[in-house]
Amino acid sequence: xxxxxxxxxxxxxxxxxxxxxxxxxxxxxxxxxxxxxxxxxxxxxxxxxxxxxxxxxxxxxxxxxxxxxxxxxxxxxxxxxxxxxxxxxxxxxxxxxxxxxxxxxxxxxxxxxxxxxxxxxxxxxxxxxxxxxxxxxxxxxxxxxxxxxxxxxxxxxxxxxxxxxxxxxxxxxxxxxxxxxxxxxxxxxxxxxxxxxxxxxxxxxxxxxxxxxxxxxxxxxxxxxxxxxxxxxxxxxxxxxxx
Amino acid sequence: xxxxxxxxxxxxxxxxxxxxxxxxxxxxxxxxxxxxxxxxxxxxxxxxxxxxxxxxxxxxxxxxxxxxxxxxxxxxxxxxxxxxxxxxxxxxxxxxxxxxxxxxxxxxxxxxxxxxxxxxxxxxxxxxxxxxxxxxxxxxxxxxxxxxxxxxxxxxxxxxxxxxxxxxxxxxxxxxxxxxxxxxxxxxxxxxxxxxxxxxxxxxxxxxxxxxxxxxxxxxxxxxxxxxxxxxxxxxxxxxxxxxxxxxxxxx
Numbered sequence: 001x002x003x004x005x006x007x008x009x010x011x012x013x014x015x016x017x018x019x020x021x022x023x024x025x026x027x028x029x030x031x032x033x034x035x036x037x038x039x040x041x042x043x044x045x046x047x048x049x050x051x052x053x054x055x056x057x058x059x060x061x062x063x064x065x066x067x068x069x070x071x072x073x074x075x076x077x078x079x080x081x082x083x084x085x086x087x088x089x090x091x092x093x094x095x096x097x098x099x100x101x102x103x104x105x106x107x108x109x110x111x112x113x114x115x116x117x118x119x120x121x122x123x124x125x126x127x128x129x130x131x132x133x134x135x136x137x138x139x140x141x142x143x144x145x146x147x148x149x150x151x152x153x154x155x156x157x158x159x160x161x162x163x164x165x166x167x168x169x170x171x172x173x174x175x176x177x178x179x180x181x182x183x184x185x186x187x188x189x190x191x192x193x194x195x196x197x198x199x200x201x202x203x204x205x206x207x208x209x210x211x212x213x214x215x216x217x218x219x220x221x222x223x224x225x226x227x228x229x230x231x232x233x234x235x236x237x238x239x240x241x242x243x
Numbered sequence: 244x245x246x247x248x249x250x251x252x253x254x255x256x257x258x259x260x261x262x263x264x265x266x267x268x269x270x271x272x273x274x275x276x277x278x279x280x281x282x283x284x285x286x287x288x289x290x291x292x293x294x295x296x297x298x299x300x301x302x303x304x305x306x307x308x309x310x311x312x313x314x315x316x317x318x319x320x321x322x323x324x325x326x327x328x329x330x331x332x333x334x335x336x337x338x339x340x341x342x343x344x345x346x347x348x349x350x351x352x353x354x355x356x357x358x359x360x361x362x363x364x365x366x367x368x369x370x371x372x373x374x375x376x377x378x379x380x381x382x383x384x385x386x387x388x389x390x391x392x393x394x395x396x397x398x399x400x401x402x403x404x405x406x407x408x409x410x411x412x413x414x415x416x417x418x419x420x421x422x423x424x425x426x427x428x429x430x431x432x433x434x435x436x437x438x439x440x441x442x443x444x445x446x447x448x449x450x451x452x453x454x455x456x457x458x459x460x461x462x463x464x465x466x467x468x469x470x471x472x473x474x475x476x477x478x479x480x481x482x483x484x485x486x487x488x489x490x491x492x493x494x495x
Contacts, residue, residue, distance in 0.1 A: 048372050077374030088365035102373055105266050160372075 001026050002047065002158065002190060007056035009042055016042050018214045020056070024192050025207045029184050032194045033201060034211035035238060040194045041085075041162055043211060047192070048082055048160050049073060060158070078106055081151030083161040087143040089135040089150070095122070096131040099149045106154060121149040125179055141172035145179070152183060159184070161193045165200060173197065177204050198242035201225070210235050256456050259378035260386060270384060277388035281350055281451075285396060292345055293400040296337055297329065297407025304328045305417040322418040326408070326426025333404035334435045335495075339442035340487050342400045343450060346393060347479040351454040354385055355475035358458025359468040367459070382455035386448065393447030394440065401439065438494050445490065446483050453479050 002024040009017035016039050024030040032040050045051045047058050049065060058065045060076060068076065089098050099118045103109055109117065122128065125145040135143055144164060151159055161180060165173035181204040184191040193200065201208060201222065208225060210218040212234050220228055229236040264270035308320045358381055361367050370377035405427065412423045457475035461467050 045368075050368050050371060074374040074376070077372060080372055080374075082369070082372040084365045084369060086365050088369040090366055090369075091364070104269060105373065105375060 001061065002192070003057075003059040004043075004047070005057040005059060007043070007046065007058065008054045009039075009046055009051060010054045016214050017046065017053070020211070020216045022209050022216050022219055024190060024209075026190045027184070027188050028206040029181055029191045029193060029204045030207045030209065031201050031205040032192060032209045032211060033196060033198070033205075033238070034217075036196060038211050039214040040196075040211050044160055044162055044192065044194045048080055049077065078154060079157040081154070081156040081159045083144065083147045083151055083159070083164055085163040085166050087135070087147040089143055089146055091135050094132050094134055095127070095138065095146050098135070098146055099153050102150065102153045117153060118149075121153050122146075124152070124183070125149045126175075140167050141169075141176065144168065144172075144176050148176075148179060148183065152187065156187075157189055159189050159191045161191065161195075163194055163196075165195065165197050170199075173199070174203065180204060196242070198239060210238070212238070252460070253453075253456050256378060256382075256459065257452065259376055260382045260452070260455075262376050262379045264379060264383065265375055273384035274388055277384045278392050280353075281385075281388050282392035282396060285346060285349055286399075288345065288349060289342060289396045289400050290403055292342070293338070293403035294407035294410070296341060297333065297404035297409075298411035299407075300329050300332060300337065300404070301325060301408035301411040301423075302415060302417070305412075309417075321422070321426075323422045323426035323429065325412070325418060326423035327430035328426075329408040329423075330405060330427040331430045331432075331435065333401055333408070334439050335491075336487075338397050338401035338404055339439055339446055340483065342397050343393070343442075343446035343483055344480055346396070347450050347476050347483065350389070350393075351450050351475045351479045352472035354451065354454035355458035355461075356468055356472040358382075358455055359461035359471035362459060362461045363464055363468060378459060382452070382459070385455055386451040389447045389451030390444060393450065394443035397439070397443040397447075434494070438490065441494060442487065442490055445486055449482050449486065450479050453482060 004020050004022045007017050007020040008015070020043065032043060034040050042051060046053050047065075052066060057067075063076070065073065065076060090101065093101065096115075096118055099121050100114050103114045103117055107114070118131075122131065125148050127142060127145045127149065130138055130142060130146075135146070138146070159180075164176050164180060168176065177200050180191060180193060183189070184204075193204075195201070205222045207221060208219065209216060210232075218228050218232050218235050225235075225239070229239055305322070305325045308322070308324060358367075361381065367377045367381065370380055409420060409423055412418050413420055454475040457471050457478065461471040
């Protein structure tokens with residue numbers, strides 16, 4: 001389980017995250033929802049260690065991530081996969097090499113074993129016959145799939161996805177959503193998806209955290225969402241505006 | 244951002260550059276690739292600049308010595324002085340400094356833009372999330388490759404500067420080759436070779452480390468990536484000239 005305890009983040013004078021306390025449940029798709037500019041991306045970046053919190057803690061199974069020694073942080077990071085909003089594929093490498101990269105860095109597999117794992121991951125995201133293409137030669141949806149394949153190449157425990165549907169057509173978005181849901185269940189990983197797409201919430205969301213103006217406004221299961229809307233005008237406005 | 248903050252950030256950056264690479268084999272492959280990019284790809288420009296600069300220095304020095312405008316009459320100067328001046332200035336100044344200023348424009352801008360592009364496209368963040376020391380991963384092979392290869396380019400450049408001088412002397416007929424070589428030999432001081440090597444290593448470290456630093460902290464988009472290249476070249480040139488003075492003062 002990942003927990004945020006009194007998480008605060010300032011960028012100079014700007015208070016971006018305000019006393020956030022939240023839990024992300026293991027083995028399910030946790031969705032962080034909220035309007036653009038509300039602090040979702042900063043929250044996710046703080047959770048994976050790309051930003052340092054000003055105050056507060058990010059606990060991975062009770063371990064305070066930001067208080068770990070540098071080497072310990074690096075080890076924990078090898079259990080984390082991330083799908084970036086812009087995919088962040090290594091543009092000088094082919095699709096195959098992108099997925100192979102984490103294996104090359106952190107496993108002792110032979111070349112053949114690495115290739116088997118690469119092909120398994122690529123077939124898992126339904127991407128075939130693209131091994132030798134570079135990121136510039138494939139579509140946005142395919143890039144997202146390569147990003148997912150790269151993220152799951154190692155046996156990760158946590159998968160973070162920053163706006164996985166941004167820039168995709170509705171049909172491809174649903175395919176990516178389904179893929180993230182299936183991978184979460186198949187590998188039993190804790191998935192944290194940062195999104196403002198209510199369709200994603202409806203389709204694959206299990207545990208929802210609503211972030212509004214840098215604060216956690218509401219947290220609960222998808223089934224509790226409609227009830228929560230009645231007592232939470234900001235959440236209600238966000239949900240209604242999304243449909 | 245003031246100079247002290249920038250220097251502080253640079254020192255903190257360098258702390259992470261020299262950490263042990265995660266995977267030796269990957270590091271070695273990257274090192275060889277960078278040595279090729281920095282060394283082999285820069286060879287033609289270094290050769291051209293060295294030969295031409297050597298020839299120009301010879302022609303201009305000879306012209307000044309034979310000019311009637313000088314304080315002393317031209318007949319008082321043996322033409323071998325031209326070889327002496329060209330030899331000393333090539334070893335002490337032109338080969339290390341001019342070559343490195345040219346390489347700053349070529350290699351420095353290239354490295355800063357490459358890393359800057361990786362930064363704005365979140366590739367650096369991807370390395371970090373994977374548990375890779377991104378500073379060391381992208382910078383260490385480039386810095387080490389530069390420190391290995393750039394001094395080699397400077398040594399090649401030194402010989403070619405003198406060769407350019409000889410060529411100019413021969414083709415223009417301003418002096419005999421014997422006069423040029425006599426001057427060259429008479430001016431040779433072993434200390435100059437040591438100064439050349441010290442400058443080579445210091446300047447190559449400045450070129451590669453400053454360009455990596457500038458690229459790594461790029462914030463923004465395509466425009467800022469271009470700016471990172473320009474800023475890197477400016478900072479490298481100023482720093483090289485500053486250290487040129489410091490080394491000259493300390494060693495000569």
